[in-house]
Amino acid sequence: MAEAAAVPAELADAVAGIAEEAGALAFARWRTDFARWEKSPGSPVCEVDLDIDRMLRARLSALLPDAGWLSEETADNADRLTAGRVWVVDPIDGTRDYIRGRPGWCVSIALIDHGQPVLGVLEAPARGEAWRASAGRGATLNGAALRAGDRRVLAGARVPVDALPKADRLLTAVEKPNSIALRMAMVADDRADLVATLRWGNEWDIAAAVLIATEAGAAATDAIGGTLAFNKADPRAFGVIVSTAGIHDAAVAHLAERARVAMG
Numbered sequence: 001m002a003e004a005a006a007v008p009a010e011l012a013d014a015v016a017g018i019a020e021e022a023g024a025l026a027f028a029r030w031r032t033d034f035a036r037w038e039k040s041p042g043s044p045v046c047e048v049d050l051d052i053d054r055m056l057r058a059r060l061s062a063l064l065p066d067a068g069w070l071s072e073e074t075a076d077n078a079d080r081l082t083a084g085r086v087w088v089v090d091p092i093d094g095t096r097d098y099i100r101g102r103p104g105w106c107v108s109i110a111l112i113d114h115g116q117p118v119l120g121v122l123e124a125p126a127r128g129e130a131w132r133a134s135a136g137r138g139a140t141l142n143g144a145a146l147r148a149g150d151r152r153v154l155a156g157a158r159v160p161v162d163a164l165p166k167a168d169r170l171l172t173a174v175e176k177p178n179s180i181a182l183r184m185a186m187v188a189d190d191r192a193d194l195v196a197t198l199r200w201g202n203e204w205d206i207a208a209a210v211l212i213a214t215e216a217g218a219a220a221t222d223a224i225g226g227t228l229a230f231n232k233a234d235p236r237a238f239g240v241i242v243s244t245a246g247i248h249d250a251a252v253a254h255l256a257e258r259a260r261v262a263m264g
Helices: 009-029 047-063 078-082 095-100 180-188 203-215 245-263
Strands: 036-040 043-046 068-071 085-093 106-113 116-124 129-134 139-141 158-160 172-174 194-202 218-221 236-244
Touching: 009 047, 009 085, 009 106, 009 116, 009 129, 043 047, 043 095, 047 068, 047 085, 047 106, 068 078, 068 203, 085 095, 085 180, 085 203, 106 180, 106 203, 116 180, 116 203, 129 180, 129 203, 139 180, 139 203, 158 194, 180 194, 180 203, 180 218, 180 236, 194 203, 194 245, 203 218, 203 236, 218 245, 236 245
Parallel strands: 068 085, 158 172
Antiparallel strands: 036 043, 085 106, 106 116, 116 129, 129 139, 194 236, 218 236
């Protein structure tokens, strides 16, 4: 696999500006009247998702005309597989919170270079949060450097969930935004110690947040501890585990049996 190139600061700044503009557009329509429907049962979408998607594709493609495109709200095109660089975008991650007028949503943008994220941006204006990361250059929240916590014991680890199942009562529940990307970013900011999912998920949900978390010193794998890769022919991963580096192996072991069952 070819090595990813460092992202120029000017490109990172331009993407941050586009994300800020997209976030402002979404925020202006948040808690207003707009069309909403379900793409499939349990998968909500709204007209703002589609408007932001079109805006982002136009602006980001102008920055890097050779880059491919993978977005939750755009029909997939296999042409992206021949591109060395690919934009991986969720115009509104956490649409359910957006529709319900809750603040746990964000605009998520990642630039993938030869299978790995090299630029990650989450814009969460309803929370007053702007998350940024460039490969090898660290991660920030509102301009301040991020550092994941140093927890080394799984018991007591903070997890953003609505409720803990019996098997996880050794953990501690904390605030849970609907956006999986924001939950992962909470680990980067030492507001959580562990985020885990045990189901097939899409690359656009996690690409930007994986870079933010790992650049802050957290560990990130799929649900069975495997390496995450992006811009795959099937753009999904079986779950994600993001945690402080010191509890990652323990978290994978704690969830291993449930992961095996979930995978069938």
